[in-house]
Amino acid sequence: MTPTLQFCLVISAALFSIGLLAALSRKHAIFILIGIELMLAAANLNFIAFWRFGPQSPNPTGVMVAIFSIAIAAAEAAVGLALVIAVYRHYRTTDVRRFNQLKG
């Protein structure tokens, strides 16, 4: 048995579901960010898998999209964690249930 595209997609779907689980069921802001990172990583795995198993083309488009996606995920993580710190300074907690007003 050699792995086919199906197995890669199933693993990517499992990773996405775990990220969704973390983002939906945890009450801590950093866990939600971890979940979003996992979902982005699952999307990257899909790009690479489709590039590897798809028909050959002169341009490695899947790899390029994955590289750009990693860069954007890094930017998202930086801004998200800065937001967590800014909100923590105000509320003295990172429990998302307590963030219940927009005005400070």
Added chain:
Amino acid sequence: MNAAAFIVIAIFTLSGALAAACLRKLIHAALCLVVAFVGLAAFYFLLGAEFVGLVQVFVYVGAVAVLIVFTILLTRREDEETSGFNWAGVFVALVVFAGLVWTIWKTPSVSVGASAIEALTVKRIGEVLMTNYVWPLQCVGLLLTAALIGALVLVMEEKQ
């Protein structure tokens, strides 16, 4: 592609991710996230995208994980209850997973094996990045600069 390596890396990655999502202590979850990211990098190596695997290790393990650990240490309260768990989220995640797996198994065109491909060199990636993808590259550079400035502005102390 090696089936045994595939299975081992899959178990490694998924258990790391599951531990990152479910562990009670935040710092343990962040370290398990590193395990999951290393497993993903191994996947990229296995699939023949060595450069993406290296970028994954540099960016995620080197930068994002350290950033998460720093944030945890900056916002830690000993008395805080972090074990809250919403079971509706578990249900939604399971439904989404079942739907995705059902769709994947019902699609005949994705049951293809790996064909032999020529190795993707870093030289080729650099050439493509500087010709076809030069505008996206500039936009990503602009986005990273904006994100850096935005993060700094967000965490700057407010002057009273």
